[in-house]
Amino acid sequence: MNIALWIAAGLLAAVALTGGITKTFVPKEKLAAAHGGGWTGDASAGFVKTLGVLEILAAAGLILSAALDVAPILVPVTAACWIALMVGAMITHGRRGETGLVLLNVVYLALAAFIAWGRFGPESFT
Template identity: 70%
Template sequence: MNLALWIAAGLLAAVALTGGISKALVPKKKLSLAHGGEWTEDVSVGAVKTLGGLELLAAAGLILPAVGGTIPVMVPVTAVCWMLLMIGAMITHGRLGQYKLVMLNVAYLAVAAFIAWGRFGPVHFVA
């Protein structure tokens, strides 16, 4: 179970890192032209960059606290925060009729829920 939770956290961290880098570094105009990035047309550059920063923090929060042994409870807390972010993404993509992306967000939410459940519950980190 511990291995499955580590794999899930690693995969979700990779997703968060990829999304965070693209939102933080790619110009808003270029993001808006990409499939799935149409939502950026309706928000400010600051909002896009803020979401990118949150995703970068999520990538770090899913891995570093456990690896470093400092405040490992931040891993499931980060997973819960990621779930909230995915709910917002599902609403946004749903409004645009991008139902395949909604389903992808549901999958990411499910992985985060698994991590939160596992790390808050039966396989929490022991200091």
Template identity: 70%
Template sequence: MNLALWIAAGFLAVLALSSGIQKTFVPKDKLAAFHQRTLAYGWTADASVGFLKTLGVLELLAAAGLILPAALGIAPVLVPVTAVCWILLMVGAVITHVRRGESVFVLVCVIYLAVAAFIAWGRFVLEPFTG
């Protein structure tokens, strides 16, 4: 179970890192144009630059919070706390995509939410980092 939890956390961390880098460092017009061409995440054209940057920074923090506390042995309880925060982020993403009628992305966000719930449940209940 510990290995499955590490794999899930690694998966979400890579996802959060790549998404956070895009939203934080790619200019909004390029990001929106790319997303319009690929039919992905049309909401970025409607969002403010500040909102995108804030969301990107939160995703970068999530990437770090899913791995580093446990890997370094410093406040490993932050791993499931970060997973709960990711769940909240995905609830917001689901609401946004439902409002925009983007059903494929709703499903993707629900999957990410389920992985985060697995990590939170696993690290709070099944395999907590206690030593």
């Protein structure tokens, strides 16, 4: 179970890091033109960049806090926060009729729920 949780955390951290770097460093206009990025056209540049920074921090929280044994409780807390983020993403994409992206967000939500359950429960770091 521990290995499965590390793999799930690694996958989710890769998703968070990729999305975070993109949202933080790619201009909003370019994001809005990309597939799945249309929502950024309706958001301020500051909001998009803030989400990007939060996603980069989530990637660090999912891996580094446990790997470095510095506040490993941040792993399940970060996963729980990711669940909230994915609910917002599903609502946003659902309103735009982007069913495929809603389903992808459900997968990310399920990974985060597995990590939160596992790290708060049977495979806690404490």
